[in-house]
Amino acid sequence: MRQDINNWFISPNGENTEYVTDFFSEIIAQLIDNSSNRSQEELVPLLREDFSFINELEEPHDLAQILQKLSTIYDNSMNASSVGYIGQMDSIPNIGAIVGDLITASINNNMLANEMSPFLTWLEQELIQVFCRWFGFDKRAGGVMTSGGTLANIQALLVARNIKLNSKDGNVYNSSKQPVFFASEHCHSSILKAGMFLGIGTENVIKVKTDNRGKISIDCLRSDIDRSLQEGKMPFAIVSTFGTTNSGSLDEVDEIQSICNQYHLWHHIDAVYGGAMTLSENQKHICPSFEHADSVSFNPQKWMFVSKTCSILIFKNNKQFQNSFRIAAPYTSETNAINLGEFGIQGSRHTSVLKLWLSVYLIGKKSFGKIIDLNMKITKSFTAFVLQNEHLELYTKPELNILLFRPKKRVGQSEKEYKKSLSDFQNYLYHKYIYISLIPWKNEMWLKCIFLNPYFDDNELKKLKEIIEAYFE
Amino acid sequence: MRQDINNWFISPNGENTEYVTDFFSEIIAQLIDNSSNRSQEELVPLLREDFSFINELEEPHDLAQILQKLSTIYDNSMNASSVGYIGQMDSIPNIGAIVGDLITASINNNMLANEMSPFLTWLEQELIQVFCRWFGFDKRAGGVMTSGGTLANIQALLVARNIKLNSKDGNVYNSSKQPVFFASEHCHSSILKAGMFLGIGTENVIKVKTDNRGKISIDCLRSDIDRSLQEGKMPFAIVSTFGTTNSGSLDEVDEIQSICNQYHLWHHIDAVYGGAMTLSENQKHICPSFEHADSVSFNPQKWMFVSKTCSILIFKNNKQFQNSFRIAAPYTSETNAINLGEFGIQGSRHTSVLKLWLSVYLIGKKSFGKIIDLNMKITKSFTAFVLQNEHLELYTKPELNILLFRPKKRVGQSEKEYKKSLSDFQNYLYHKYIYISLIPWKNEMWLKCIFLNPYFDDNELKKLKEIIEAYFE
Numbered sequence: 001m002r003q004d005i006n007n008w009f010i011s012p013n014g015e016n017t018e019y020v021t022d023f024f025s026e027i028i029a030q031l032i033d034n035s036s037n038r039s040q041e042e043l044v045p046l047l048r049e050d051f052s053f054i055n056e057l058e059e060p061h062d063l064a065q066i067l068q069k070l071s072t073i074y075d076n077s078m079n080a081s082s083v084g085y086i087g088q089m090d091s092i093p094n095i096g097a098i099v100g101d102l103i104t105a106s107i108n109n110n111m112l113a114n115e116m117s118p119f120l121t122w123l124e125q126e127l128i129q130v131f132c133r134w135f136g137f138d139k140r141a142g143g144v145m146t147s148g149g150t151l152a153n154i155q156a157l158l159v160a161r162n163i164k165l166n167s168k169d170g171n172v173y174n175s176s177k178q179p180v181f182f183a184s185e186h187c188h189s190s191i192l193k194a195g196m197f198l199g200i201g202t203e204n205v206i207k208v209k210t211d212n213r214g215k216i217s218i219d220c221l222r223s224d225i226d227r228s229l230q231e232g233k234m235p236f237a238i239v240s241t242f243g244t245t246n247s248g249s250l251d252e253v254d255e256i257q258s259i260c261n262q263y264h265l266w267h268h269i270d271a272v273y274g275g276a277m278t279l280s281e282n283q284k285h286i287c288p289s290f291e292h293a294d295s296v297s298f299n300p301q302k303w304m305f306v307s308k309t310c311s312i313l314i315f316k317n318n319k320q321f322q323n324s325f326r327i328a329a330p331y332t333s334e335t336n337a338i339n340l341g342e343f344g345i346q347g348s349r350h351t352s353v354l355k356l357w358l359s360v361y362l363i364g365k366k367s368f369g370k371i372i373d374l375n376m377k378i379t380k381s382f383t384a385f386v387l388q389n390e391h392l393e394l395y396t397k398p399e400l401n402i403l404l405f406r407p408k409k410r411v412g413q414s415e416k417e418y419k420k421s422l423s424d425f426q427n428y429l430y431h432k433y434i435y436i437s438l439i440p441w442k443n444e445m446w447l448k449c450i451f452l453n454p455y456f457d458d459n460e461l462k463k464l465k466e467i468i469e470a471y472f473e
Numbered sequence: 474m475r476q477d478i479n480n481w482f483i484s485p486n487g488e489n490t491e492y493v494t495d496f497f498s499e500i501i502a503q504l505i506d507n508s509s510n511r512s513q514e515e516l517v518p519l520l521r522e523d524f525s526f527i528n529e530l531e532e533p534h535d536l537a538q539i540l541q542k543l544s545t546i547y548d549n550s551m552n553a554s555s556v557g558y559i560g561q562m563d564s565i566p567n568i569g570a571i572v573g574d575l576i577t578a579s580i581n582n583n584m585l586a587n588e589m590s591p592f593l594t595w596l597e598q599e600l601i602q603v604f605c606r607w608f609g610f611d612k613r614a615g616g617v618m619t620s621g622g623t624l625a626n627i628q629a630l631l632v633a634r635n636i637k638l639n640s641k642d643g644n645v646y647n648s649s650k651q652p653v654f655f656a657s658e659h660c661h662s663s664i665l666k667a668g669m670f671l672g673i674g675t676e677n678v679i680k681v682k683t684d685n686r687g688k689i690s691i692d693c694l695r696s697d698i699d700r701s702l703q704e705g706k707m708p709f710a711i712v713s714t715f716g717t718t719n720s721g722s723l724d725e726v727d728e729i730q731s732i733c734n735q736y737h738l739w740h741h742i743d744a745v746y747g748g749a750m751t752l753s754e755n756q757k758h759i760c761p762s763f764e765h766a767d768s769v770s771f772n773p774q775k776w777m778f779v780s781k782t783c784s785i786l787i788f789k790n791n792k793q794f795q796n797s798f799r800i801a802a803p804y805t806s807e808t809n810a811i812n813l814g815e816f817g818i819q820g821s822r823h824t825s826v827l828k829l830w831l832s833v834y835l836i837g838k839k840s841f842g843k844i845i846d847l848n849m850k851i852t853k854s855f856t857a858f859v860l861q862n863e864h865l866e867l868y869t870k871p872e873l874n875i876l877l878f879r880p881k882k883r884v885g886q887s888e889k890e891y892k893k894s895l896s897d898f899q900n901y902l903y904h905k906y907i908y909i910s911l912i913p914w915k916n917e918m919w920l921k922c923i924f925l926n927p928y929f930d931d932n933e934l935k936k937l938k939e940i941i942e943a944y945f946e
Contacts (some may be wrong), residue, residue, distance in 0.1 A: 001843070001904060001930070002928075004840065005833075005927045005928065008567045008568060008569070008729055008835060008836050008840075009554075009565055009567055009568060009927065010505060010554065010568060010571075010849045011509060011567070011928065012508065012512045012555050012556055012928060013509075013718060014509040014510055017505060017509050018825065020505055020509075021501070021505055023572075024501045024572065025498070025501070026497070026578070027572045028494070028501060028575075029494075031496065031497075031575065031576060031579050032483060032494055032601050034483070035485065036484060036486075036489075036493075037485075037487055038485040039485045039486055041695070044588055045589060045591060045592070046591070047591055049594060051592075051599075054596065054600070054830065055599075055603065056834070056837055057603060057834060057838055058837055059772075059839050059840075060835060060836055060840055061834050061837070061839040061840060062837060065834075065873075066569075066834065067834055069834070070576065071575075073592060074530040074576075074580065076479075076591065076592035077580045077591070077592050078580070078582050078583075078588070078590055078591060079580075080487045080581050081482075081483065081581070082485050083486070086584075088586075088589055090581060090582075090583055091581065091591055092485065092581070092865065093480060093579060094482055095481060095483060096481070096539075098483075098578045098579050101548075101574050101575065101577070101578035102500065102571065102574065102578070103500070103543065103547075104570050104780070105566055105570060105574035105828070106504050106507075106554075106555070106577070106780075107550045107552075107553070107554075108549070108553050108563060108564065108780050109550050109551050109553070109563075109781075110561075110563055110781055111559075114561055115560070115910070116551055117550070117551055118517060118518060118519070118520055118550070119518070119520060119546060119549035119550050120550060122524075123524075126524075126526070126528070128526055130528065130530060140924075146698070147782070147822070147823060148620075148623075148820060149820065149821060149825075150814075150818075150819050150821065151624075151818070154818075158669075158670060159597065161672075162669075168669070168675075168824060168874075169667065169668075170669035170670065170671075170672060170673075170674055171672065171674025172644075172646045172673075172674075173645045173646060173648055173673065173674070175646055176642075178646050189800055189815075189818070189830075191818050192721070192800050193820075194645035195592040195642075195643065196635075196641070197631060197643065197670060197671065197818070198671075198672050199634075199643060199645035199671050199672015199673060200643075200644060200646065201643055201646070201647065201917075202642050202643060203642055203644065205563070208489060214477060262781065270778070280480075281611060282582070301821070305728065305902065307577070307578035307579075307581050308582075308583055308821055308822070308823050309620070309819075309822060312674075327665050327669065327675070328762055330531040330811070332658075334584075339595050341662075342662075345622050345623075345624070345627075345666075345670070346620065346621050346782075347621060347622065347661070347666075348622060348623065348665050348772075348782060349619045349621055350621075350781050350823060354585070355578070356597065357527065358539065361529070361530060361534050361538075361539065361542070362539065363481050363533055364530065364531055365530055365531050365536070366531055366532060367477065367481075367532075367533055370474070371478070372689060380475060394731065424707075429708070437588070439831070445860060452744035453485075454482065455475075455482070457474070457475070
């Protein structure tokens, strides 16, 4: 047995150092080889091969067999590192995050309880304090990390429900009135999910109309609230979106805060994408006063180039949050140590904090600001290109690095022909190693691009413009 | 800028291969050095050092600085790899899982949508089918992976609620009766969390009494259901626990299934720990007929030595599950591709499937069975030791590799003195590089050990026995 297990684990007694060093070295060599030559590889591959090896799971396999299969897996995975990938909000991961995940796996600590992650539990609390400061909050603020923005948004609304319904027990059946909350019609799907999960019903997530820039209409919001009150319902929260997924639109967050104050509603800001603007001294003026909101969710897994998942949920009043939420885990020691599993929607949790800390320690906040500035400059420059090109149309002037555009409909083209022409255009770009998503948006199809990759510079933009111009010649 | 970013990312154009090779090599060398010498290191360190470097986050740092800080982080993290760590359910990670997490981070795919993880979305569905077969389910079964067992249990109960209340909308306020469900008084804290989250209220999670082996009392379960019905409530589910966290007790799952059939209740089996028994040909006879249950949660992150988090949620009827749950994400292309984010409690999700597949591909199912057999053999042998040692008492004969024991209370010892003596005993072991948890259990304190590490063999057991015997001499 000892001989076998030394092929599968790093012996804690140092019996197989040579073997594991070789194992890791070959894996790393392949990884770097793959990651370093991504720009001429397929961007979102279609699966064409035979993957039946996947089911050969009864007996052990060796390194040579693993390397061979991994090569197939690299080739068939989405290629977010490529400079030409300007599709969804999927970023090239920084090497601090990659080695952070590596180390996290090797020490296999568990964010459930202090006993299972003494240093990392402390680090998570410390680093959240840093982000609280960056978002303008004072020392009463705090929070938790979650495995993704959906869980952060759901937990924020759960806490809002418990506090505003004054029930830690969370029994909606006992509520005196039907609880409802409000969000943009273009809010993230996690907000709708929250309606189903929290037992208030998806129909009671009131989707407020947006204007032609994709921002929540303040007038509609007011009248939606008033109507709910007249109908005898119990509004308890408004969700602002600071950077919608589809068009990067920014809700008028400060105005929404005033409405929350007036109606005594919880204000949650979904800043998972746009919150990164606060990292740049040149861009932060477009940020609202986050610190007035009751909760803010933010995803370093997006514009901070941290590998997925890595999300932060901040509460303005950390004590109030903890009191309204805590469910104690009975199987840990009776100590005063903070057990983060008691304060999160998750129990056992992957350590996201080490890779986040390593990413910021490696790159530094100021440099994140510079990358964001570069992304914004490229976006502005591409916007100008779209506006001056007679064949293209723009959805609206982008506020972040997310831009919707498309070739204009030609005279005499049927709706079906036009839809096909958009898809043809996407395909043309794909064969030039450019991936732009084609998404449904307000009942029409648009090309969405996100300038997120720091290797996408003026030179790459020049190439992109030439490729597009060539298409229309 | 290009020069700077080449310190932070793997250039997709191959500009910094030498630099990143060196970066990863040094990180790997340190990692292996640390992991290979764990058995003489602290097991659950107390934090004594000054960690103020954590806040130096404005400017970039180089590899030398990173290696120095990482050394501190290793030294202060819980040491699950050590042979002497027999505390909580925290396992030594296998190298397939470690490199799986490494590769997962480097390709940074997103399990939200097929477009963002074409191969890995397919792989997750395939591998879940494999696990469905291993658990005895037929082809109608399916499911999703979640970031931890808490999310798996919550999602199972959410689906149960939607189906039994016949409401995909999830509005508990509109329910004709108060929904309730039943679980062991020793169920996992995620089950209580589910009560709060789903809007039915923690008070409506009915905790059924257990017998002196920690198993749910079938008589009490029946009378609890009858009482709820008499009180006009709406029972919708029973949760069986196949391996409680504190004592590894196994509920009488097949009997509970009969009750579910009789009362038309959803049956969810929390087999996150004990489900692994099905991997061993020698142990699987103790497993119930999982395939009759409506849903089963299982954690490869525990007894399959996969790094955290890695959980699987299986539904007997995959189509029914999807129909009762799906919330479509509007920002992906209109295709027929399956987008797993629409079927999970999470949206963007860390890829747990690559490390799981790599772990099983590396080790093979049969070898997992052998490791489990070894763990069980050691547990039986230690049980015999505790039973024949006059200074020790056992809670109950263990059914899994989890064992509660303690030094007996001495004549004349006060309750306070006894509690301190247990803590002294734990400390004594700690200084011999053995970590056993001290947990509250049925209003008393017990030492809990879990024989999970495959390096903990007969030889290690002999050492442990000698250390304990020396204490009482």
